[in-house]
Amino acid sequence: MSCSGSGADPEAAPASAASAPGPAPAVSAPAALPAGTAAENKIPDAVTGYYLNRAGFEASDPRIIRLISLAAQKFISDIANDALQHCKMKGTASGSSRSKSKDRKYTLTMEDLTPALSEYGINVKKPHYFT
Amino acid sequence: MADAAATAGAAGSGTRSGSKQSTNPADNYHLARRRTLQVVVSSLLTEAGFESAEKASVETLTEMLQSYISEIGRSAKSYCEHTARTQPTLSDIVVTLVEMGFNVDTLPAYAKRSQRMVITAPPVTNQPVTPKALTAGQNRPHPPHIPSHFPEFPDPHTYIKTPTYREPVSDYQVLREKAASQRRDVERALTRFMAKTGETQSLFKDDVSTFPLIAARPFTIPYLTALLPSELEMQQMEETDSSEQDEQTDTENLPLHISPGWRPVALRKAEELVILRFWFGLC
Numbered sequence: 307m308s309c310s311g312s313g314a315d316p317e318a319a320p321a322s323a324a325s326a327p328g329p330a331p332a333v334s335a336p337a338a339l340p341a342g343t344a345a346e347n348k349i350p351d352a353v354t355g356y357y358l359n360r361a362g363f364e365a366s367d368p369r370i371i372r373l374i375s376l377a378a379q380k381f382i383s384d385i386a387n388d389a390l391q392h393c394k395m396k397g398t399a400s401g402s403s404r405s406k407s408k409d410r411k412y413t414l415t416m417e418d419l420t421p422a423l424s425e426y427g428i429n430v431k432k433p434h435y436f437t
Numbered sequence: 438m439a440d441a442a443a444t445a446g447a448a449g450s451g452t453r454s455g456s457k458q459s460t461n462p463a464d465n466y467h468l469a470r471r472r473t474l475q476v477v478v479s480s481l482l483t484e485a486g487f488e489s490a491e492k493a494s495v496e497t498l499t500e501m502l503q504s505y506i507s508e509i510g511r512s513a514k515s516y517c518e519h520t521a522r523t524q525p526t527l528s529d530i531v532v533t534l535v536e537m538g539f540n541v542d543t544l545p546a547y548a549k550r551s552q553r554m555v556i557t558a559p560p561v562t563n564q565p566v567t568p569k570a571l572t573a574g575q576n577r578p579h580p581p582h583i584p585s586h587f588p589e590f591p592d593p594h595t596y597i598k599t600p601t602y603r604e605p606v607s608d609y610q611v612l613r614e615k616a617a618s619q620r621r622d623v624e625r626a627l628t629r630f631m632a633k634t635g636e637t638q639s640l641f642k643d644d645v646s647t648f649p650l651i652a653a654r655p656f657t658i659p660y661l662t663a664l665l666p667s668e669l670e671m672q673q674m675e676e677t678d679s680s681e682q683d684e685q686t687d688t689e690n691l692p693l694h695i696s697p698g699w700r701p702v703a704l705r706k707a708e709e710l711v712i713l714r715f716w717f718g719l720c
Binding site: 346348349350353354356357358359360361362363364365366370373374375376377378379380381382383385386387389390393410411412413414415416418419423426428430432 | 482493509513525539547
């Protein structure tokens with residue numbers, strides 16, 4: 307699994323969890339199950355279930371589906387937060403007035419998303435124009 | 438895994454932006470769910486603090502979300518089958534998430550945090566229901582080999598045909614009148630036909646055509662017809678014999694039992710048979 311993450315800690319934690327099988331990963335997961343109720347999940351159970359079924363995963367418990375959708379949501383929101391940091395860094399680095407504290411409107415562009423994704427090991431290359 | 442997801446995302450969005458063909462129902466299924474994922478991605482970006490986003494970035498994130506879910510499903514299934522099981526359990530998913538570089542410890546904290554934005558479900562469109570006033574009769578229930586989620590049978594009047602007959606008139610007076618008028622018409626027509634085609638005699642000296650009378654041919658032996666039974670009488674005798682033998686009452690014979698004497702004697706045998714056939718047809 308070639309995940310060249312900048313955070314060494316998040317990589318060390320899964321490595322230790324994988325090396326200590328059984329109790330270490332299982333402790334946190336049941337805590338997540340009752341917390342992740344249907345009302346908090348953005349992705350409907352049907353949509354997640356559809357994509358899981360396409361991959362061959364037949365869920366016996368609906369809570370498993372909610373856990374997966376919650377994990378996927380967190381994945382995307384982590385990337386979005388990283389892209390927001392990049393956007394803020396670019397804004398304040400140019401030395402704009404602190405009173406405005408950068409315009410409140412942040413727009414997610416590919417220039418912010420690309421470095422955020424590269425930290426997760428995902429390299430995107432979008433063509434700017436069609437030849 | 439990650440690189441494959443990115444390249445797939447780039448290729449997918451590239452082809453999608455170029456093509457705008459019409460969608461068939463099979464594509465609509467994919468598009469509907471993809472649209473749901475787009476809504477989810479948009480709400481997550483809004484939660485993070487973004488006011489707007491490039492279309493390409495939203496597409497990228499949507500593609501990533503879809504690939505992530507599919508990859509979790511595939512990988513969890515593989516782990517589960519690796520241990521000779523068929524039903525994935527919670528530990529399979531946890532191991533999958535760990536293998537994909539996801540920090541599972543932060544998940545409960547994230548679950549508690551994410552209570553800000555709730556996306557309302559898309560409105561459910563009801564099936565068009567025919568109003569009560571238009572339905573006629575009960576729909577046929579499904580036979581057992583048809584699943585219940587199939588549409589119902591249409592109204593019975595659309596495919597069931599019930600032919601109706603007008604009841605024939607059985608009023609005695611109307612029937613007698615009909616019979617009498619029909620008999621008179623037949624007699625008149627026949628006598629006119631005989632007069633027009635055969636020899637005629639006229640009562641008036643100058644006017645031949647207005648009241649033609651059928652010419653009477655005298656027989657060589659005049660008393661022969663009185664002695665021999667006519668065909669009509671012979672038929673009568675046969676039928677009375679057969680009706681006495683059968684137990685059933687034959688209504689066809691009733692008019693014959695009316696005394697044949699009130700038929701006009703001047704009619705010939707062929708005409709008698711034709712009259713007889715019409716008389717049978719009326720009963």
